[in-house]
Amino acid sequence: MSEAHSGAHPTPRMYVKLALVLALFTAIEIALFYLEDTIGRGLARFTLIGLSFLKFIAVIGWYMHLRYEKSTLSKFFTGGFILAAALYGVVLGSFALTLAAGG
């Protein structure tokens, strides 16, 4: 049977600190949106996706407590996410290839 992950359970202070970090990331995202022409489109987009992914992981890990739960739950949840990402990645990829081929 799977075991719960080790580590101290977060305190309210930690939750507030995480909220501040998430708010900061959101502020950076908005700034990147307006500064895209200055810093370059590619870098801005890459950073936007990276920050969004970090926020996504932080909420799942700490607010949803997944990193403190039994690994069975992690497997179910990440399994669903990976399955969906792979499925729609293939779908979007095939559409992109069709469009590139002039379809």
Add this chain to the structure above:
Amino acid sequence: MSDSTIEVEVDHHGEHESTGIEHRKLGMWVFLSSEFLFFGALISNYLLYGGRDFDSVVPRDIYDIPFTSFSSFVLLMSSLTMVLSHDALARDDQHQARTWLFATAALGTVFLGGQVFEFTEFIEVYGMTLTTNPASSSFYLLTGFHGVHVAIGVLMLFSLFGISLRRGRLSERQGLNLELVGLYWHFVDIIWIVIFTLVYLLSAS
């Protein structure tokens, strides 16, 4: 029950478990996992049509990024109040749990109000409806589907708040309900994190 039994049936605070995890909690995680497929389909749909040009107005040309940023911030902070409510209940601080629960429901209501305002503006000011073009259809479907999730979450939060007020406290069983609603609420938040970046920021830039 013999020692050799592999599957153990435990009645823990009235909740059944055979995996070491309460069944309802496991069910909620599996349900949320399956929701990735729903939202994945709608996000992919938007990514396919949202960037295309049509003769009529498209969503990316009329986004109000400062306004949506504020809405995103509100929803993000509602995840904080949700987890603080859960934490307070774990410490049996019923008053704080109820206060944070109400704050979460109120922030969710503000987010919904923002979405209603946005949709109304898009329809009445810019004339962009569900059937204007495939880009507008995919936008309304995705954000509307998310909005319905938020509305269901707000209803569940206000229900728990009402139970807490009426009975004076949330029991252990209702504590599990609070945890399940919390998981659902955080999931709605992470989906919005993705929508805000992919649909609003990347699409409009």
